[in-house]
Amino acid sequence: MAIIDVKKTNFEKEVLGSSTPVLIDFFANWCMPCKMLAPIIQEISKEHNGLKVCRINVESEPELAEAFQIMSLPTLIYLKDGIVKEQSVGFCNKEVIKKMLKQ
Known part of the structure; x- marks a missing residue:
């Protein structure tokens, strides 16, 4: 499944209104660890059917x-x-x- 770019305008539909579990990747383009994590998130999105993978750019969506x-x-x-089950920083x-x- 493709990774969905979430913005304030589609947050409720894509995240809160999702009938499937959601993994959100909060990132910034300048963040090197974010860039290192991106291919792993891509793999997770392809390997886990029934999981919606989203990403939110913290600079454009503060x-x-x-x-x-x-x-x-x-x-x-x-x-x-719509309930946070787990978090990783x-x-x-x-x-x-x-x-x-x-979880």
Whole structure:
């Protein structure tokens, strides 16, 4: 499944209104750990059917970053039924992300 760029205008539909679990990648273009994490997130999106993978650029969507109290990048947030189940701050490997998705 393709990674969806989420903005304030489509946040409710893509994230809160999703019938499937959602993994959100909060990132910034200047963030080197975010760039290192990007291929792993791409792999996760291809390997996990039934998971919606989204990304939010904190520079262009500061209100969404503030709503989730994002203080460091990258930050991954895993939601089910619009409720945060797991969160990871900083670069992490694929196994850590897979463990998050089991919650």
